[in-house]
Amino acid sequence: MALVMTEKLGTHEFAAVRADFPLLARNVRDGRPLVYLDSAATAQKPEVVIDAEQDFYLHHNAAVHRGAHQLAEEATELFERARESVAALVGADPGEIVWTGNATGAINVLAHAIGHASLGRGGAAAQRFALAPGDEVVVTGAEHHSNLIPWQELCARTGATLRWIPVSDEGRILTNRLEDIVTDRCRVLAFTHASNVTGAVTPVAPFVARAHDVGALTVLDACQSVPNLPVDLHALGVDFAVFSGHKMLGPTGVGALYGRRELLEALPPANYGGLMVEVVTMESATYSMPPQRFEAGTQMVAQAVGMGAAAEYLRELGMDAVAEHERGITGRLLGGIAELDGVRVIGPTTSDQRLAVVSFVVDGVHAHDVGQLLDDAGVAVRVGHHCAQPLHRRFGIAATARASASVYTNEADVDTFLEALGRVRGFFGVSDRTAVAR
Amino acid sequence: MALVMTEKLGTHEFAAVRADFPLLARNVRDGRPLVYLDSAATAQKPEVVIDAEQDFYLHHNAAVHRGAHQLAEEATELFERARESVAALVGADPGEIVWTGNATGAINVLAHAIGHASLGRGGAAAQRFALAPGDEVVVTGAEHHSNLIPWQELCARTGATLRWIPVSDEGRILTNRLEDIVTDRCRVLAFTHASNVTGAVTPVAPFVARAHDVGALTVLDACQSVPNLPVDLHALGVDFAVFSGHKMLGPTGVGALYGRRELLEALPPANYGGLMVEVVTMESATYSMPPQRFEAGTQMVAQAVGMGAAAEYLRELGMDAVAEHERGITGRLLGGIAELDGVRVIGPTTSDQRLAVVSFVVDGVHAHDVGQLLDDAGVAVRVGHHCAQPLHRRFGIAATARASASVYTNEADVDTFLEALGRVRGFFGVSDRTAVAR
């Protein structure tokens, strides 16, 4: 497909988008066409992304930022251009984008750096990040383990206290609790932009406003928002943000930490090694300027180049159009599920402020058994707690099944899914309708 | 080329190997054929590696270890099979191989974990790793920054003291100093298996023996050895080891931490997030068993699969044959350089216990200028301190040029390099021979 710059692609154009993703042509179980509804776990890759990574190895592979030879120049240029593409997608400056292995790695870089500042590393400038007993870190009850456990552990190491903002029965973070939970003691407020379970999109403004009032740093988990919504980090006003390449149509093995320039300049490194230092003696080392300060060792160059290609691909589609397309999918998913007996959605039941990430339980059938039957119909969904056990516990369940969409998902995918889902209770003999033959 | 299992490939077979590396067919500067002598920085990739990564995206891409659908099963199987391949290459059990972003990341995982143990994390089992004032960490004067700065910083955080074993004029680590420098206070002895500057191979046995005597943990930087020598970690008897995918013909963005099973089981995690935990509440989490405990978040699956393919490729060549082939290259490099006036090798000048990694200075010409002229002749070498400033300072120099080989390097590469190197001093007008025309 030749992509054209457009504000909004219609159903027809999105049908063409699908052809860009070679894996979607696969057949699974007994030759059934694949229906991939597990994009919130990891997205499939368009040809341009696969080609970008491959082209790097075939033509330009070299160590970046150090070589004096032509390949090294080319590799460096591609690597830094990719940083520009990713920055442009999320409304950041290239110097504010740090490459990491994934979003989890990005949060850990930040938590390690804060931990190091708390132990006195990084000089006077870093002291603004230091945590001590009496300080608080606040998260929400909707977080992915990756935006929870690093903070739990940072608190355990520094003596700070972890608090969290609870979630409503509909799966919305209770922003009306911000005022009483985020107090002057709060130093870091880390929250998800969109839940990978409920699909609920968080209104960022009140979080940023409250953090500003109390002088806390904001950390946005943008893993699910960046692939599916227009995201402008400068406009949102958060201090830090993280996201993964593999969820935004990019390669595995690459992600990003965004930090406001001024903050990255004051933050001590998290990982140490080659390429993040300037003058090194056996006794000590001086650190490079960001973003290099946070990029120790030989980087995931081919993957960064692939993530840059994914960012360009999404920019060409237009994130408004992507969001609009996925809103249509969300509506169809929610509408279809509402018509099935004994299937209950965990999360908002309307498409408003919500992603096409729909988790549900089937009465009397365990999520894994639901997933197995769907898999047998060629439909790939995720089952389990989706790395959000506390959120599941909040709803009194151990596991859900989750259907999630991306730019390439179409209505036929949804329909095949709904059809198979409608057969689940019958197969397991728990239908409360009149005998559904097995 | 169809690879055949063989104990030893001759020159002829290695000529065929070269055809497996598509990038080597490239032309650079004014259409000159590329002579790639920068493999110690990063190696080129054989087609099987590029294909393995691409095939993953085209046919099997999915999140591993969690999905119930067929793609997830396939992806998980490929991912774990890759771990087996890498383990087999280095004489380890699969469960002892932790995926990391690169070797630097692997050292940092270990240093973070020890740091966490030192702050009381990881329970009683982890206390054996805890460092405190009075404890010592010992490295060598030959280390890459990646095996130096993480230890400097760990010492700064814990109050332990960093010491180091010096290097001889020939670039050999002075093993006769082990006894006086590695004492009962030593808790960690981290040393390189082969220097990325001098090419000198470290005799591992006396290090392991001394560490054993004093009860210190050994950490082997196997970055340069794994791609070029037979390495059997069980036989070497080290406690931990690290290496990178991109240097052993594998993709960028992946590396490995090896740890003896018993140690990995006692070590607390370094990074936290999805997939490295079992039971998670808002207050705390229990950790998975290794290696998963150290693999937080969505892994670099495609790259791990590629690294597995690289390990299989090397195993098919046979590491004895690889070492033998490269010994030939080393001899030709050293012999050729010895015949040039005003060129001095930094490191051993014979092929014994030495890799085809040859750093040198040209009298009167800065390394970067040397590299530029070589680049103009199509020859890619590395210039600078190669992330080993203290070692360079030891030799009283700021920068060297470095030619380094891999399985695909041939004699013609060396000859083109030597021919161009022979023209350097003339070009810069510093020849002490009779007028060499510019």
Next chain:
Amino acid sequence: MTVSAMEQLYQQLILDHARAPHGHGLVPAPDGDAVGESFAVNPTCGDEVRLRVALRLDDGRPVVDSVCWEGQGCSISRASLSVLTELADGQDAATVGARIESFRTLMHLRGGGLEPELEDELGDAMAFAGVAKYPARIKCALLGWMALRDALTKVGVHPEGTE
């Protein structure tokens, strides 16, 4: 074909056991029995099981008096717990240990058959043979068996084989 693949995995015996599992609910052990308790988590899904084994001595040989458990899980794991309860109750500990190992062997068979004696030994548990084709479900089927092994270890019975 669909139905057949799913029916092969979810044999009627499995569905029946899952719906009305044996041993479900923790009950006090008979007086005088040694009691081993264990807790197991399937990290893939977060499902948990707490299992209790009561052991008596019969002619000096340890014999499993009863197995009971509670927890949540999928139909495979519940049915598997149910079947193992039946297979363990009243058997001497050595036999139970052997069955645990046989069941593990069954789960790691990919194609290829089990030796006939092992098939006999496993009885109803052979209904889980289809699980081996779905790697993500093997942990479901094994969850209870591993909990049983762990509980036995707690009362000094060490089934052979290593994990």
Next chain:
Amino acid sequence: MTVSAMEQLYQQLILDHARAPHGHGLVPAPDGDAVGESFAVNPTCGDEVRLRVALRLDDGRPVVDSVCWEGQGCSISRASLSVLTELADGQDAATVGARIESFRTLMHLRGGGLEPELEDELGDAMAFAGVAKYPARIKCALLGWMALRDALTKVGVHPEGTE
């Protein structure tokens, strides 16, 4: 062709300056001058330069009395330091600041020409035009100029433009 690409980069003027650079060696500043000193590292290679600028007031306007430096580096960086010494000595600080910016512009030109007035202003420094084609060498050529800018800042002269 080879010779020509290399000769374009390493102009004779550059080689000559590199061999016998001006301003090499730190000397005491003239009495009464304000002295700004800076230290710069090229992170790519580890080369370092320490640079000292001496400033006097001439009719109330700051004028660069002299520039001197020490450190190690490649021929490009040494020649660049040498040329900037010549171009800065005796010039008023504003002119020097403008030249620093012009040189930065020259280094970041990739193809395309410089405006003629800037070319005039840069004089001998135009010999470094070929460097812009080799991204890895731009830092070499800029090292001294950035050190000069930094040293000027230390004595209160803030050349326009931001890094």
